[in-house]
Amino acid sequence: MSDYLIRATACNEEVRAFAINSKDLVEEARASHMTSPVVTAAMGRLLTGAAMMGSMMKGDKDLLTLQVLGSGPVQGITVTADSHGRVKGFPNVPIVEVPPKYEGKLDVGAAIGVGVLRVIRDTGLKEPYVGTVELKTGEIAEDLTYYFAQSEQTPSAVGLGVLVDTDYSVRAAGGFIIQLMPNTSDETISKLEENLKKLPTVTSMFDEGKTPEEVLGLVLDGMDFEITEKSEVAFECDCSRERVQDSIASIAKDDIQEMIDEGKPVEVRCQFCNKKYDFTIDDLKEML
Numbered sequence: 001m002s003d004y005l006i007r008a009t010a011c012n013e014e015v016r017a018f019a020i021n022s023k024d025l026v027e028e029a030r031a032s033h034m035t036s037p038v039v040t041a042a043m044g045r046l047l048t049g050a051a052m053m054g055s056m057m058k059g060d061k062d063l064l065t066l067q068v069l070g071s072g073p074v075q076g077i078t079v080t081a082d083s084h085g086r087v088k089g090f091p092n093v094p095i096v097e098v099p100p101k102y103e104g105k106l107d108v109g110a111a112i113g114v115g116v117l118r119v120i121r122d123t124g125l126k127e128p129y130v131g132t133v134e135l136k137t138g139e140i141a142e143d144l145t146y147y148f149a150q151s152e153q154t155p156s157a158v159g160l161g162v163l164v165d166t167d168y169s170v171r172a173a174g175g176f177i178i179q180l181m182p183n184t185s186d187e188t189i190s191k192l193e194e195n196l197k198k199l200p201t202v203t204s205m206f207d208e209g210k211t212p213e214e215v216l217g218l219v220l221d222g223m224d225f226e227i228t229e230k231s232e233v234a235f236e237c238d239c240s241r242e243r244v245q246d247s248i249a250s251i252a253k254d255d256i257q258e259m260i261d262e263g264k265p266v267e268v269r270c271q272f273c274n275k276k277y278d279f280t281i282d283d284l285k286e287m288l
């Protein structure tokens with residue numbers, strides 16, 4: 001198993017925790033969209049957070065969407081996660097360059113800019129749940145922490161990291177989410193704060209080859225905890241030729257006729273995974 005996430009409870013369920021190794025899924029996203037390093041980091045952090053939040057959902061068909069919209073050159077990133085560890089996503093602008101924050105540190109906040117984080121949870125009800133908060137830093141982890149506090153009244157600590165190698169591939173990626181339940185004692189809170197203060201950066205832990213279990217071991221050091229779930233996660237899109245065909249067929253007949261008259265085959269790319277679908281003139285005629 002390469003990428004996986006674990007879920008744990010600590011201190012008699014005062015605390016719930018998640019940790020994930022997401023290197024392969026972030027690399028898959030990068031290779032699909034051919035993103036520049038800072039966009040790989042931004043999209044990778046959002047995908048990593050979404051995968052953990054997806055695992056918080058209970059329904060088989062529940063779908064979580066995280067959307068960051070900002071004034072920076074990336075403009076926006078949209079990712080989705082289901083409750084089975086499948087994530088997918090795309091940046092509005094895949095290639096962006098911003099000066100590093102300092103040597104070797106990508107400036108994700110500058111690439112995103114000021115804006116909002118939107119969380120949409122579709123659990124099959126008539127109206128999906130939508131929560132929107134202002135971006136705190138555009139660095140994603142802080143923004144998700146703020147979202148949990150503001151919209152879900154759940155004090156949380158979120159750590160996300162993506163390390164891009166010199167050849168632009170993803171060298172390491174992962175993260176954790178720690179959440180306090182309403183009954184958390186002051187003692188547990190101060191112990192957690194102490195642990196988080198001395199915790200190495202998320203990228204350095206995963207780059208050293210630490211597993212999600214070991215990362216949680218450090219975050220929950222000195223506390224009783226039990227891993228209750230371990231599951232695979234992957235970048236996976238559910239697009240298909242049939243779906244794309246349906247979406248073409250749903251546009252106005254005149255527009256399809258226009259494409260036929262132009263005499264050029266049509267190329268449609270899936271927004272989420274960038275997969276290309278080609279339709280010949282004959283295919284288009286058949287749709288009419």
Ligand SMILES: [Zn+2]
Pocket residue numbers: 237238239270271272273274275
């Ligand atoms: Zn797709």
